[in-house]
Amino acid sequence: MEKRVTFKGWLLPLLLVAPQVAVTAVFFFYPAGQAVWQSLFIPDPFGLKSQFVGLGNFEFLLGDPYYRASFVTTAIFSSLVTVVSMGVALVLAVLADRLIKGSGTYRTLLIWPYAVAPAVAGVLWLFMFNTRVGVVAWYLGQLGYDWNHVLNGGEAMGLVVVASAWGRISYNFLFFLAGLQAIPRSVIEAAAIDGARFWTRFWTIVFPLLSPTTFFLLVVNIVYAFFETFGVIHTITSGGPQQATTILVYKVFADGFVGQDLGSSAAQSVILLVVVGVLTVVQFRFIERRVHY
Amino acid sequence: MAGGAQSGMVERRGWSLWLTHAGLILGVMVIAFPIWLAFVASTVTQPEIVRPPMPVLPGDQFFENYRKALVAGVNAPVAKMLMNSAVMALGIALGKIAISLLSAFAIVYFRFPGRKAFFWLIFLTLMLPVEVRIVPTYEVVAGFGMLNSHAGLILPLIASATATFLFRQFFMTVPDELVEAARVDGARPMRFFLDILVPMSRTNIAALFVILFIYGWNQYLWPLLITTDPQMNTIVMGIKQMFPSGDDIADWPVIMATSILAMLPPVLVVIFMQKLFIRGLVESEK
Amino acid sequence: MATLTLTQVRKSFGATEVIHGVDIDVAEGEFIVIVGPSGCGKSTLLRMVAGLETVTAGEIAINGQRVNEREPMDRNIAMVFQNYALYPHMSVFDNMAYGLKIARMPKPEIAARVAEAARLLQLEPYLARRPRELSGGQRQRVAMGRAIVRQPAVFLFDEPLSNLDAKLRVQMRLEIKALQRKLGITSLYVTHDQVEAMTLADRMIVMNEGNAEQIGAPLEVYERPATLFAAQFIGSPSMNVLPGEGAEDGVVLENGMRIPLGRPVAGKVMLGIRPEHLVPDADGPLAIETGMSEPVGAQTLVHGRLTGSTAECVASLPGVHRESDLPAVQRYAVPPHAAHVFDAATGRRIGV
Ligand SMILES: Nc1ncnc2c1ncn2[C@@H]1O[C@H](COP(=O)(O)OP(=O)(O)OP(=O)(O)O)[C@@H](O)[C@H]1O
Numbered sequence: 001m002e003k004r005v006t007f008k009g010w011l012l013p014l015l016l017v018a019p020q021v022a023v024t025a026v027f028f029f030y031p032a033g034q035a036v037w038q039s040l041f042i043p044d045p046f047g048l049k050s051q052f053v054g055l056g057n058f059e060f061l062l063g064d065p066y067y068r069a070s071f072v073t074t075a076i077f078s079s080l081v082t083v084v085s086m087g088v089a090l091v092l093a094v095l096a097d098r099l100i101k102g103s104g105t106y107r108t109l110l111i112w113p114y115a116v117a118p119a120v121a122g123v124l125w126l127f128m129f130n131t132r133v134g135v136v137a138w139y140l141g142q143l144g145y146d147w148n149h150v151l152n153g154g155e156a157m158g159l160v161v162v163a164s165a166w167g168r169i170s171y172n173f174l175f176f177l178a179g180l181q182a183i184p185r186s187v188i189e190a191a192a193i194d195g196a197r198f199w200t201r202f203w204t205i206v207f208p209l210l211s212p213t214t215f216f217l218l219v220v221n222i223v224y225a226f227f228e229t230f231g232v233i234h235t236i237t238s239g240g241p242q243q244a245t246t247i248l249v250y251k252v253f254a255d256g257f258v259g260q261d262l263g264s265s266a267a268q269s270v271i272l273l274v275v276v277g278v279l280t281v282v283q284f285r286f287i288e289r290r291v292h293y
Numbered sequence: 294m295a296g297g298a299q300s301g302m303v304e305r306r307g308w309s310l311w312l313t314h315a316g317l318i319l320g321v322m323v324i325a326f327p328i329w330l331a332f333v334a335s336t337v338t339q340p341e342i343v344r345p346p347m348p349v350l351p352g353d354q355f356f357e358n359y360r361k362a363l364v365a366g367v368n369a370p371v372a373k374m375l376m377n378s379a380v381m382a383l384g385i386a387l388g389k390i391a392i393s394l395l396s397a398f399a400i401v402y403f404r405f406p407g408r409k410a411f412f413w414l415i416f417l418t419l420m421l422p423v424e425v426r427i428v429p430t431y432e433v434v435a436g437f438g439m440l441n442s443h444a445g446l447i448l449p450l451i452a453s454a455t456a457t458f459l460f461r462q463f464f465m466t467v468p469d470e471l472v473e474a475a476r477v478d479g480a481r482p483m484r485f486f487l488d489i490l491v492p493m494s495r496t497n498i499a500a501l502f503v504i505l506f507i508y509g510w511n512q513y514l515w516p517l518l519i520t521t522d523p524q525m526n527t528i529v530m531g532i533k534q535m536f537p538s539g540d541d542i543a544d545w546p547v548i549m550a551t552s553i554l555a556m557l558p559p560v561l562v563v564i565f566m567q568k569l570f571i572r573g574l575v576e577s578e579k
Numbered sequence: 580m581a582t583l584t585l586t587q588v589r590k591s592f593g594a595t596e597v598i599h600g601v602d603i604d605v606a607e608g609e610f611i612v613i614v615g616p617s618g619c620g621k622s623t624l625l626r627m628v629a630g631l632e633t634v635t636a637g638e639i640a641i642n643g644q645r646v647n648e649r650e651p652m653d654r655n656i657a658m659v660f661q662n663y664a665l666y667p668h669m670s671v672f673d674n675m676a677y678g679l680k681i682a683r684m685p686k687p688e689i690a691a692r693v694a695e696a697a698r699l700l701q702l703e704p705y706l707a708r709r710p711r712e713l714s715g716g717q718r719q720r721v722a723m724g725r726a727i728v729r730q731p732a733v734f735l736f737d738e739p740l741s742n743l744d745a746k747l748r749v750q751m752r753l754e755i756k757a758l759q760r761k762l763g764i765t766s767l768y769v770t771h772d773q774v775e776a777m778t779l780a781d782r783m784i785v786m787n788e789g790n791a792e793q794i795g796a797p798l799e800v801y802e803r804p805a806t807l808f809a810a811q812f813i814g815s816p817s818m819n820v821l822p823g824e825g826a827e828d829g830v831v832l833e834n835g836m837r838i839p840l841g842r843p844v845a846g847k848v849m850l851g852i853r854p855e856h857l858v859p860d861a862d863g864p865l866a867i868e869t870g871m872s873e874p875v876g877a878q879t880l881v882h883g884r885l886t887g888s889t890a891e892c893v894a895s896l897p898g899v900h901r902e903s904d905l906p907a908v909q910r911y912a913v914p915p916h917a918a919h920v921f922d923a924a925t926g927r928r929i930g931v
C-alpha cells in the first residue's frame with residue numbers, strides 16, 4: 001500500500017523521522033545489540049575485563065538445571081494464566097451475549113480491572129492470602145487448610161497464576177464479547193430451528209466461529225504471561241520459594257541485577273528475544289490468513 | 294420464534310434470564326472482591342487488620358489513612374509518587390504520540406532516501422518488549438546520567454513503533470484529494486499536517502492516548518531498576534517498597550490506601566473514556 | 580480572466596506515455612469541456628494544468644506565462660474535485676476561507692469574500708455546519724464556493740457532478756453554467772458524460788487514449804466529427820458505422836449495396852450515419868432486417884441488421900412504432916449531407 005499523491009522534498013521528511021530514529025537507535029537498537037554482544041562474553045570476577053566465550057553462555061544455560069527448571073515453570077505458569085483468564089472470560093462473555101439489554105452495563109463493570117497494574121494486582125492478592133493477615137488465608141485456616149505460599153511452591157504458583165489471570169479477564173472478555181456479537185444471528189437461529197440445543201449449538205457453531213478470536217487471544221495472553229507478569233511475581237513471591245515461581249523474565253532480572261551475572265543474563269535475553277520473535281511471526285502469519293478469509 | 298430473535302443464544306426467557314444475570318453478577322462480584330477488600334482495608338485501623346478476620350465493611354479511618362499516605366507515606370509521600378507517575382505516563386503517552394505522528398506523516402506522505410529501511414527498522418521494534426533488553430538499556434540510561442530522572446523513566450519506553458504503525462494505517466485511509474485540495478489552497482506540507490491531518494486524526498490520537506497512559510502508568514520493572522531515590526519512585530513500583538524487610542508488620546492501611554490511589558487514575562480513564570479505550574485496544578492489536 | 584495554452588503537452592508514468600502531445604488554446608472566459616472514455620487521460624491532463632502532476636514534456640502557460648514549474652498555489656487556479664475533497668473537520672465557512680487564510684488575507688476581506696460566495700451559491704444558512712451535515716448537492720456547492728472565493732484566473736473541474744443523482748446533476752449543471760457566465764472565469768471541465776459536455780461547453784475536446792481527437796464547438800463536433808472515435812463517442816444512441824469501399828459516386832457496402840453520396844470516394848472506408856438521419860423510404864438504398872424496437876417516448880429506436888451482413892444498425896424514428904407495424908425488411912434513404920465517411924485505416928474523416 002502506497003500513497004499516490006506525495007509531497008516533494010527529502011530534507012523535511014528526514015527531519016520528521018529524526019526524533020523516532022534517535023530514540024529508537026539509542027534506547028532500542030543499541031541495547032538490543034549490546035544484549036547479543038554481551039551474551040558472547042563472561043566478565044572476569046573483578047568486572048574489569050571480559051572474556052570472549054562464543055556460545056559458551058548459551059551452552060551453560062541449556063545445561064543449567066535452574067534455567068531448565070525456569071523454562072518449565074514459565075510453561076506451566078503461562079499455560080495456566082492463559083487457560084484460567086480465557087476460560088472465565090469466555091463464560092462471562094457467553095452469558096453477557098445472551099442478554100439483549102444490559103450487556104453494556106456488565107461490560108463496564110467487567111473491563112476496569114484491565115487498568116489495574118499487574119504489580120498492584122499482586123499486592124491485592126498478596127493481601128488476601130497473606131499468612132498473617134490475609135482474609136482468605138484465615139478462612140482457609142478455619143476450614144482446616146493451612147495456607148502458606150511462602151513455603152509451599154505449589155501454593156505460590158497458584159497465587160501468582162490467579163493474580164495474573166485476574167486482571168487479564170477484562171481484556172479477554174472484551175474481545176470474546178465482540179467476537180460473539182459479530183456472529184450473525186441468523187446462523188444461530190438456523191441451528192435452533194434445526195433443533196440443536198444450547199450446548200450443541202455452542203460447541204458445533206459458536207465456538208468454531210469464534211476460533212479466530214480465540215487463537216488471537218491465545219497468542220496475546222501467552223506474550224502477556226511471559227513478559228508483563230513480572231510485577232505480580234516480584235510483589236508476591238520474588239520468584240520463590242526455591243525458585244518455584246521464577247519465570248524466564250524474572251530470571252533475567254534476578255541474574256542480571258541481583259546476581260550481576262551479565263553474560264548469562266544477556267544470553268537469557270537473547271533466548272527470550274527468539275521466543276518473542278517466534279510468537280510474533282505466528283501471530284502475523286495467522287492474522288494475514290484471517291484477512292484472507 | 295416468539296420473543297425477539299436478535300439475542301445470541303435465542304432462548305432466554307423466565308428463569309434462564311435470571312440465571313444469566315445471576316452468573317454475571319457473581320462474576321462481577323468475584324472480580325471486584327480484591328478491590329473491595331483493599332478499599333475496606335484502607336479505611337480501618339492497623340489493629341483491625343492484624344487481628345483476622347478483618348471487617349468486610351468500610352471503617353471510619355478513610356481520611357486519616359489517605360492523608361497519612363499522601364503526606365507522609367513510608368519512604369516518600371505518596372503525593373510525590375503520584376506526581377512521578379503522572380509525569381511518566383503523560384510523558385510516554387504524549388512523547389510517543391508526537392514522534393509517531395511526525396514519522397508516520399513522513400513515511401506516508403514523502404518519498405525519501407532510506408524510507409524503506411526506516412520502515413523495516415521500526416517494524417522490528419514491534420517485537421521486543423523492554424523486559425528483554427533491560428540490562429543494556431539500563432547501562433545506556435546510566436551512561437547518560439539519567440538514573441533517577443523523569444527522562445530516564447520516559448525515553449526508553451517511547452522507543453517502539455506501535456503508534457507509528459497505527460497512524461500510518463489511518464493516514465493511508467485519508468483520501469488523496471484532500472492533500473491535493475490543500476496544495477491548491479496553498480498549504481505547504483507542515484501546514485497540511487497541522488491544519489488537516491492532525492485534526493482529522495484526533496479520535497485516533499485520543500484512543501491511543503488512553504492506551505498509552507495506562508501502559509505508562511502501570512510500568513513496574515523499568516522504574517524499579519532506575520529509580521533508587523524514593524523521591525523518584527512511581528506509585529505502582531513504590532507500593533512494594535513500602536513493605537518492611539524482615540519480620541516487621543507492614544502498615545497495611547497505608548499500603549492499601551496507596552494501592553487504591555495507584556489504580557484510581559487508570560481505572561477512571563477506562564470507565565469514563567470507555568469508547569475510546571475499547572477503540573484504542575482493538576486498533577492497537579490489529 | 581486569463582488565457583490558457585497547452586503546447587505539445589506529454590505525460591509519462593514510468594515508461595508508459597499516457598498523454599501523447601496535446602495542444603489546446605483557451606480564450607479568456609471560455610468554457611472548455613474535455614470529454615472521453617474512462618482512462619483516456621482527462622484527469623491527468625487537468626491535474627497537470629493544476630500543478631498536481633509534473634509535465635513530462637511540452638508547455639503549459641497561463642496568460643502567456645509558463646507555469647510548468649510552479650506550485651499549484653502559485654498558478655492562480657482553483658479546482659473542484661469529483662469527491663469534493665472538503666476538509667471534514669472544518670465548517671463550511673472555514674473550508675471556503677482556508678486558502679485565503681493561508682494567503683494571509685485580512686480577516687474582514689475573507690469574511691466578505693466568503694459571504695459573497697455563500698450568497699451566490701445559496702449556502703448562507705449552512706456556513707457553520709460541517710461537510711457531513713450537508714446533502715450531496717450542498718457539498719458540491721461548498722466545493723464550488725471554495726474555488727470561487729479565490730477569484731482565480733482559471734477554474735478546473737474534475738467530474739464534479741458524477742457523485743450526484745440524475746436530477747440534481749441536471750440542476751447543478753445549469754447552475755455551474757450560469758455561474759461561469761456570470762463570473763466570466765476561464766474554465767476547464769472534465770467529464771465522461773457527453774450530454775454534460777454538449778450542454779456546458781463553449782468548445783469541447785474529445786479525448787481518446789491520450790490524444791485530443793477533435794477540438795470544436797459541440798454542434799460542430801456533432802455535425803462534422805473529425806474522427807470515427809469522435810463520431811461514435813458523441814451522440815446517443817451512437818452513430819451507425821458500416822464498413823465499405825469507395826466508388827465514383829459514393830460507397831459500396833460489404834453486402835454490395837450501393838449508397839450514392841453524389842461525390843467520388845476512394846479506398847476502404849467506414850460509412851457513418853446517425854440513427855436520426857435514417858429516413859424510411861421504400862426506394863432507399865439501405866435495406867435493414869427489423870429486430871427489436873424500443874419506444875422511448877417521442878421517438879422509437881428500431882434495432883436491426885443490414886441485410887446480407889452482420890453489421891448492426893439503429894434507426895431513430897419520430898413517433899411511436901410497434902414492432903408488428905414495421906415490415907420485416909425496411910428500406911431507408913440516406914441524405915447525402917448526413918453521411919459521414921471515414922478512412923477505414925486511420926479513422927480520419929474524408930471529404931466534407
Ligand atoms: N500515478 C499513476 N501512475 C501510473 N499510471 C497512472 C497514474 N495515474 C493515471 N495513470 C494512468 O493514466 C491513464 C489516464 O488516467 P486518468 O486518471 O487521467 O484517466 P481519466 O480519463 O481521468 O479516467 P476516468 O474517467 O476513469 O477518471 C490511465 O491509463 C491510468 O491507468
Ligand SMILES: [Mg+2]
Nearest residue numbers: 621622623737
Ligand atoms: Mg478521472
